[in-house]
Amino acid sequence: MNSEATTFREAIALVLRACxxxxxxxxSIETWLMVAVAAVTVGGFWLAFMGDLRSLVAFGAAVGYLALRSMLHARRILGWPFL
Known part of the structure; x- marks a missing residue:
């Protein structure tokens, strides 16, 4: 695949193919799970910074993500990454 675009039209076509x-x-559900756990982790740090005990719930949800992800992989709903 030639990834060198010489005209604007070829560049647009290349971007569309990549998208x-x-x-x-x-x-994929895997991407949205990662985005959700990132948001929960940031929220947990913010709540911890503010001294709110609800940060423990947020961190618990982030740790629960690890268990959920392992279960979804074991049930073959998600594919193992990098294989």
Whole structure:
């Protein structure tokens, strides 16, 4: 695949091909689980900084993500990464 675009039209076509190829990744449950756990972790740190005990719930949810992810992999709902 030639990834060198010489015209604007070729550059647009190359970007569209890359977006179409990446679309299954961005629509996967795995991506949204990672985004959710990142948001929960940031929220947990913010709550901990503010001295709120609800940060423990947020951190518990982040740790629960690890268990959920392992279970989803074991049931073959998610594919093992890097294999």
């Amino acid at each position: 179409r190829a990446a679309l299954p990744f961005f629509l």
